Amino acid sequence: MSTTDSSVAPSAMLWFEVQDTGLGIDSAEFDTLFEPFVQTESGRKSQEGTGLGLPISRQFVQLMGGDLTLESEVDRGSTFRFNILIQPVDSVTLGAEQFNRRVIGLAPGRPTHRILVVEDNWANRQLLVDLLELVGFEVQAAENGQAAITLWRNWSPHLIWMDIRMPVMDGYEATRQIRAEIAAQNVNQASDHNSEASSGSKTVIIALTASAFEEDRVAILSAGCDDFVRKPVSESSLMEKIADYLGVQYIYEEHPTPYTSYQQMPKPSCHERPTFDSLTVMPSDWIAQLHRAAQIADEELLLQLIEQIPPIHTQLASILRNLVHNFCLEEILEMSQD
DSSP: OOOSOTTSOOOEEEEEEEEOOSSOOOGGGGGGTTSTTOOOHHHHHHTOOOSOHHHHHHHHHHHTTOOEEEEEETTTEEEEEEEEEEOOOSOOOOOGGGEEOOEEEEOTTSOOOEEEEEOSSHHHHHHHHHHHHHHTOEEEEESSHHHHHHHHHHHOOSEEEEESSOSSSOHHHHHHHHHHHHHHHHHHHHTOTTSOOOGGGGOEEEEEEOOOOHHHHHHHHHHTOSEEEESSOBHHHHHHHHHHHHOOOEEEOSSOEEOOBGGGOOOOOOOOOOOHHHHTTSOHHHHHHHHHHHHTTOHHHHHHHHTTSOGGGHHHHHHHHHHHHTTOHHHHHHHTOO
């Protein structure tokens, strides 16, 4: 783009490329891939997503003067490329609002708080659990609403981070059932003035949702959630919400650090790993399943396969489990490829 105004910087294109080693997409699906509510074969099999991510992403990129393209091959993975129009600047001054004091622990002398994380995606669930445990909270996790209700009954968490879209039972129904049981408990206790208040009546439920629609916000609050946070949620937002509702106080690191989200936590080392030869203690079809599970980043299936390793090979199982927990799937792919 040219301009005669010397005060306006010339524009330039910024290019991005994202590559994965997943299931890939058949070329026959390319023509409809960017249409709303259209899912690929692999997307339908996984029963995840709505078919809106790519159309919205492409339209967003096009609004910024670029376009989104795809190259893919079945069983080999996909490469997405997009470009956006930018105007270079000479320098940027970072304002103080772009920095946060990172929470590194709970203030001493305060009560212990129990937090339940309900999230069907294993990676997201584990990141939240790790973050909250690192700060000092007691944490348990559930992969769907049904499991969450059972844990709530047996463990009485002070706060629940409730994902809304989940299989088996979604966050709406789980929240409604928990609130209904609390209401029934309160009715029963109303006639007994000497009984203590139900621990469940103190449970705070905060929804985690990727939706930006107003009607979804209304539905979330109507189901009984105390509040909601839109994904992706930042580390500071998580800690602020917990402090607002539970009254906890934190210990902060001495110097402020740039604003980050919990998805940006440092990745642990992946150096320790077995060789293909050490995997041969298991049948060849098991090794093939392990490789396939790593290809599609199915952490839950990986852990299920690792549980099948005989007790005599505990070191192998421990190393593999470590690799899964530390998201070292590339290493598992390499070692399981003969």
